[in-house]
Amino acid sequence: MNLHEYQGKNILHSFGIKVPLGKVARTPYEAITMAKKITKTTGSNIWIVKAQIHAGGRGKGGGIKMAKSLKEVYEISSKIIGMRLITPQTPKEGKLVHRVMIGQDVYYKGKSEIKEYYISILIDRNKEKNIIMYSQEGGVDIEQIAKESQEQILIEEIDPYFGIFDFQAKKIAFNMKLPTQVFKEFIIFIKTLYKAYVASDASMIEINPLLKTSDNKIIAVDTKVVIDDNALYRHPDYAALRDIDEEDPYEVEAAKAGLNFVKLDSNVGCIVNGAGLAMATMDLIKLSGVSPANFLDVGGTVDAHRVEKAVCILLKDKTISAIFINIFGGIVRCDTIAQGIIAANQIIEGGIHVPLIVRLQGTNAKEAKKMIDQSRLCVHYVVTLKEAAAKIKEILI
Amino acid sequence: MSILVNKNSRVIVQGFTGKEGTFHSQQMINYGTLLVGGITPGKGGNKHLNLPIFDTVEQAIKATRANVSILFVPPAFAADAIMEAAYAEIDLIICITEGIPISDMLKVKQYLKHRNSRLIGPNCPGVITSEESKVGIMPGFVFKRGGVGIVSKSGTLTYEAAYQIVKSGYGISTAIGIGGDPIIGTNMQEVISLFMEDSETDAIVMIGEIGGQIETQAAQWVKESLNKKPIIGFIAGKTAPKGRTMGHAGAIVGDKNETAEIKIDILRDCGINVVESPAEIGVTVAKVLSYRRNKI
Numbered sequence: 001m002n003l004h005e006y007q008g009k010n011i012l013h014s015f016g017i018k019v020p021l022g023k024v025a026r027t028p029y030e031a032i033t034m035a036k037k038i039t040k041t042t043g044s045n046i047w048i049v050k051a052q053i054h055a056g057g058r059g060k061g062g063g064i065k066m067a068k069s070l071k072e073v074y075e076i077s078s079k080i081i082g083m084r085l086i087t088p089q090t091p092k093e094g095k096l097v098h099r100v101m102i103g104q105d106v107y108y109k110g111k112s113e114i115k116e117y118y119i120s121i122l123i124d125r126n127k128e129k130n131i132i133m134y135s136q137e138g139g140v141d142i143e144q145i146a147k148e149s150q151e152q153i154l155i156e157e158i159d160p161y162f163g164i165f166d167f168q169a170k171k172i173a174f175n176m177k178l179p180t181q182v183f184k185e186f187i188i189f190i191k192t193l194y195k196a197y198v199a200s201d202a203s204m205i206e207i208n209p210l211l212k213t214s215d216n217k218i219i220a221v222d223t224k225v226v227i228d229d230n231a232l233y234r235h236p237d238y239a240a241l242r243d244i245d246e247e248d249p250y251e252v253e254a255a256k257a258g259l260n261f262v263k264l265d266s267n268v269g270c271i272v273n274g275a276g277l278a279m280a281t282m283d284l285i286k287l288s289g290v291s292p293a294n295f296l297d298v299g300g301t302v303d304a305h306r307v308e309k310a311v312c313i314l315l316k317d318k319t320i321s322a323i324f325i326n327i328f329g330g331i332v333r334c335d336t337i338a339q340g341i342i343a344a345n346q347i348i349e350g351g352i353h354v355p356l357i358v359r360l361q362g363t364n365a366k367e368a369k370k371m372i373d374q375s376r377l378c379v380h381y382v383v384t385l386k387e388a389a390a391k392i393k394e395i396l397i
Numbered sequence: 398m399s400i401l402v403n404k405n406s407r408v409i410v411q412g413f414t415g416k417e418g419t420f421h422s423q424q425m426i427n428y429g430t431l432l433v434g435g436i437t438p439g440k441g442g443n444k445h446l447n448l449p450i451f452d453t454v455e456q457a458i459k460a461t462r463a464n465v466s467i468l469f470v471p472p473a474f475a476a477d478a479i480m481e482a483a484y485a486e487i488d489l490i491i492c493i494t495e496g497i498p499i500s501d502m503l504k505v506k507q508y509l510k511h512r513n514s515r516l517i518g519p520n521c522p523g524v525i526t527s528e529e530s531k532v533g534i535m536p537g538f539v540f541k542r543g544g545v546g547i548v549s550k551s552g553t554l555t556y557e558a559a560y561q562i563v564k565s566g567y568g569i570s571t572a573i574g575i576g577g578d579p580i581i582g583t584n585m586q587e588v589i590s591l592f593m594e595d596s597e598t599d600a601i602v603m604i605g606e607i608g609g610q611i612e613t614q615a616a617q618w619v620k621e622s623l624n625k626k627p628i629i630g631f632i633a634g635k636t637a638p639k640g641r642t643m644g645h646a647g648a649i650v651g652d653k654n655e656t657a658e659i660k661i662d663i664l665r666d667c668g669i670n671v672v673e674s675p676a677e678i679g680v681t682v683a684k685v686l687s688y689r690r691n692k693i
Binding site: 130160229230260273276279284331 | 420472473496497498499500501503504506507534535536539549550551552553554555556557560561564577579580604606607608609610614631633634635636637638641643644645646647648651657673674675676677
């Protein structure tokens, strides 16, 4: 589960990581109130206004701005709240910004030089270990650095049993060429960060930039925290942070019905059982010369109602030009699926209005075919995947 | 021969009396699997499906000489149940459970390093040796006996492949679903190497998908290994968008080496016969095997 920047920072702060003082606002008026509150603590009259969306590269899209007066806080917030922010990581049409975070400016001038670094903790599937990825070049696009000067990015593998050793923390500090004055604080920081990563069941924590301030503090200026969905049952407080405004409304509705659904940008819908077969079905649609509108896995414990719901959700998208239902019944019975299709046809006003290509193979396939034949629902019945591909071509091309 | 399980495998079920456990235990018994008991902590001493229930895996092994355990334990308790089975020194652990936290699996993998048990899964359909033993949730009737071994990250796609192979006039020796999670017990290369040594397996079908690198790692191992059996491959997810999880927790493109296109290229480079379309698995197996037969 992705978190907003402010949510991730709150979690890290609860473990003792230093983050800039920040407060969330949903309106420009609220933004001013929050800015005043921050000034009470910091005494500074410079604030950073940051759009809160689930995507990186916000600065590039105009979603992060510095304000030097309360008037500017108001103006910038009015502009950002409600805008469709387009960054390299958002969909083409951008993402609607519902709230901003008003943050303390930590780039103040002082005795020593300010410097930005990069740190992330994530899982390496191949090594089956958590790794710390770090660079003395922070603040900028890490993918850019990875492309242009890979030697700048270093990796430290962490033992799953022992966790991070002191010598590893020191090694990272040396490699990042940190000034000696902040060494001690950094070692505490990195060990705390790893502790937070494990304790919060995160699958990724990225801090970019990590800042050494002019008065030698180590501060996590921007953070991205992703929590392992499978571990959310252990963290009801984090589970409550889910922001469904950031998700596709169809996907939210599908998830509620127990369907595993990913919306894509095209027009041939598909309903499949099993994630692998669902991906393969999408590939088959593409090989037939058209493009899949979605990924949809009805799951292993599907009932007729869930199938009915799947058809209804797909047909909410008016650009859908056909639906391919591909079920390989094992535990899932084909007659259950047929029942769902027939029910959907009755529920939908005017019936299912797009061509239906149906393949029900495996357990109770014969009974299913009989049910569909008797229902007089108009479908293109196919037996093999090869026939399905040919039928898709015939109907749509 | 076949691999991992056969008609002599003595199977116990962890999470025996739950809804899933009960349903699939009955299905396995119907298939002919030698089920010898099950574990549900707190219900030891009773019977379920005419088989004894035990409180711990240790007791179950002692009483039944079981050598395979299949798990239908809920995700919150599954990691501990896997480690319990390994602690009791069972040979093979097959974990069906989907949704185990990834940090739990890191622990499990670490623990298994010091044990002699093999883990298949989690988040998998299990293992079936056709017409002998089904230790999983797959529809048994699809798997007719024959010389093709299947290793796959996916459940229904395995059934689809088996169906196509049988339709083309061939059959399955053993089919293994290794699971769709980012961290799994036994990887593709290990299963392929078992198939290479198996006298009953003439050809191997490997079914992968986007995410991770176990397919390419297996392919590179195949290229370097001496034992050559034909391998037919399919990689699902060419149309999957980057950065999205496609059903399986592990089916997500992390970096550029994890896309379907790159995997297909590498597999082909290593001599694996990769089919473009999921509809061509069966016919390609038939083509490869008949060509081989004619050559001999």
